[in-house]
Amino acid sequence: MQYRREIDGLRAVAVLPVILFHAGFSVFSGGYVGVDVFFVISGYLITSILIAELEQGNFSIARFYERRARRILPALFVVMFACLPFAYMWMLPSQLKDFAQSLVAVVFFASNVLFWREDGYFAAAAELKPLLHTWSLAVEEQYYLLFPIFLLVLWRFGRQRVFWSVVAVAVLSLLLAEWGWRNKPSANFYLAPTRAWELLAGSICAFMTVGRAQRSSNVLSALGLALIVFAIFAYNDSTPFPSVYTLVPVVGTALVILFAAQDTWVARLLSLRGFVGIGLISYSAYLWHQPLFAFARLRSLTEPSHVLMAALAAASLLLAWATWYWVEQAFRKRANPLLVTRRSVFAASGAIGAVFVAVGLVGHVGKGFEWRLTGEQQAILLRGQPVSYGCEQMRGCMMGDANGDFSGIAFVGDSHMGRYAYLLNEQMAEQNLNAMLVSKGWCAPLLYWRSSVIERCGGENAEEFERAFEELLSDKDVKIVVLAAEWGMYTTGYRHGSEAIAYDFTFDEMKNASVSENPRQFNLALARTITDLREAGKEIIIVGPVPEYKFDVPYAALRLSMLGSHDFTNYLQQREEYERRNADVFKAFEVSDVGDRYIDVWSIMCGSQTCSPFTVDGFPLYNDDNHLVREGMQHVVDEIMRRLM
Incomplete structure (x- = not known):
């Protein structure tokens, strides 16, 4: 398919708000919609390739998955490897056990299911999960696992019928999302059935453009970009998502794809060198930002400053460029790529994936390597366990x-x-x-x-x-x-x-x-x-x-001990708060x-004006935030x- 610079520019519009949102800059309260923009772009690009190959009669499932492996896995594996030493040094046993589970889930592209079963995406604990962002990769790969087969099976009935089948599935998925945010909000956010319509929106755009002249409209493409920008600044963590609200960034992205021809204002803006450059490294930038932020928060006793988070956001772009240049390009170059044959790509992917699965299983079975803890730290865990008389009946106890x-x-x-x-x-x-x-x-x-x-x-x-x-x-x-x-x-x-x-x-x-x-x-x-x-x-x-406190007290006590601090100042409660x-x-x-x-x-x-949740030597007085x-x-x-x- 013909390369469109403005699509890479649109990727920059998607990734930067996501990074700044996760960095904690409240002005980008709806920055998470960048993921939805990515979904639409991804659905558009992949479906465009599939339609072209199906119409030419040279579609290959094996070749399709080889391309996906070259695109997704090298950079992902590099970031996962980079996380291992910091997770070992700075994570509490419970956190490291969860991280170990996420390693396994990521390899099987099931991390969205894992995180659905844990905390919500907007919960404070989610900020401490280095691989939380891989939920969106899991949704995409689950989509890519089924969608090519769906097209291949239905293609014999004609392109028009396949198009309307895709529209019908997209509508059903949107209706399910609208039900889901009211009844199962966490599952609705993470799972593929309620996200599929966003990728299918991109697929619909592909059906409307492949083999046809590019449409051009300054008004509609500008409206599309405006809708995306509106959602980035107007939405927040209380906005039901995904839902009909998600139509705003999704429809906005679709309008840019459909109507931002090269002669439009939007295409010219998005084709600027800066936008295109960030768009090219957007995948690696997305991979790097969450681990950097999560480990910064794990290492700090308080919320990191905006200055530090801004520096880490910039660092994620620098690391992204290095990863794009030295890793992504090395495996995707048409001339003399690393791992030349398809068999070598699948074999290497399987072998490295098996290593991560093994590490994850050991971390899970080993309960986050509790043996790392000193005697004092083990005592904190022991003395922070809940106690109760244990009489369950309410009468005659x-x-x-x-x-x-x-x-x-x-x-x-x-x-x-x-x-x-x-x-x-x-x-x-x-x-x-x-x-x-x-x-x-x-x-x-x-x-x-x-x-x-x-x-x-x-x-x-x-x-x-x-x-x-x-x-x-x-x-x-x-x-x-x-x-x-x-x-x-x-x-x-x-x-x-x-x-x-x-x-x-x-x-x-x-x-x-x-x-x-x-x-x-x-x-x-x-x-x-x-x-x-x-x-x-x-x-x-x-x-x-x-x-009562706004944090888990044993966790805070153990964290203080692991970081070698006995400064309780940031954990004291003021009497006026009580x-x-x-x-x-x-x-x-x-x-x-x-x-x-x-x-x-x-x-x-x-005391008269302050209260500590710890003993003078740093042991917890609570087993959570209030008991x-x-x-x-x-x-x-x-x-x-x-x-x-």
Whole structure:
């Protein structure tokens, strides 16, 4: 097919926003749409070649896959090899295990499936995955595996029928994506069935151009480029993707392909030497940028500066040029390329791929080479493990000395109470006493309180929890009820990393459909719960909210140790942040006159103005971002027992 400089220029328009988006420059909030531009271009170029060969009668599946191997694998393997030593030096065992799995997935072009099963693309943890970006290569290669066969089988029915078949499949894929972002957003983002329509959009462009004169329109080609630029700056991580919103950059790319003839303004702009040069190295630039950014973030205790990320973005272009010149060109030169024969290409690809698979399997089985860790680092992992009393039933659950006297105490709450129960169980047993426990994750110790989300104490779980709580009211042997929870989650509707939801006070039979109503609903539920407990003759003790963090505490502790740092400054929580998170909780406690029945966790765990999630020697007090481990809860549980006894 005839070379079009403006298509290489369009590649530059695609790759630069992707790089700057991943570098953290917020102005390029929709820079990820560059991948969608790549999809359309790729579908166009490959389908153009396939149509030309099918019409000439010299199409070969083996030759097609040889070209793909020469194009994709050499640069990819070089980048993967470059990642290995840095992953070994800087990644935590859990991260290195995940990285090892990604090595295997990349070799089989299945990394999109792997990353779908892990965190979402826009999650903070995704920024630390050096091979995250290979999901798009996997989508393309899955497409290339099936599409040539699809064309070959249908070509006998004529080009026109094949064209309309491609259109029909593209429409179905778009409709599936529109359903997917509403129902299965992560799968929708990563998997080929909901991305195929973007590649097929390029294929449709190929059917409309191969064998026909190039169309020319200044207006339509300029509109196309404007649509791409609009999406780059207007979209963000809350834009449903892929969906009908994706039509903007996809249609924009198609308009440039179809109407940017050499005499148009857009073609002249995109054919400038700078655009074409970056376009030629765009594949290698795409490969290099994510590992550079991920390892920079892994190596730094804080988010790297914009200056550093800009320098790494520039470095990705320099490395891309070197890789394009010394690697890509070496395997794709028509005259005397490396690995001359098709058999040698496939054999070398298989052998090198097998090495990566072996390394990946060893890393997976070896649990990220945990033996790399020092004794201190292994202790951090051990002391950062979750603890819980482990009684799963919500009714009839007792703790302490099974043969001891009943203390008259009942402990009620969500998973935070479940953590306290671990140590309360020991202390009750030491005094030959036992106590009742009603605890379930996401279940606030409130009567007439419900979530519409089943996983967050909704449905049968909520009903069972409420029945168990109500039984305490009528149990005359229960004299004291201790309430503990992640209180702030129920007024705000979320914890760090989770989506906010509405909770409902069901006693007034008025459905709460808005997260903004959570504080009022919480106030009503707390007041009603305390009233019912007091009318039943129960004394009440309320354990205040635990300071929560926006990062995984054991991970941060291990990272600090591996980097040889004991500077906790960037991990301290300010009191004003704690009070802001729990402002509506404290207002509700004040309205309900909790008074001296309240245990102030901040004053027990923290200083006057700051709180550390670590011990003074760097061990974690939490097993995640909000659940305490034994050392973290020790003084809080001591205070609970002091109040009780």
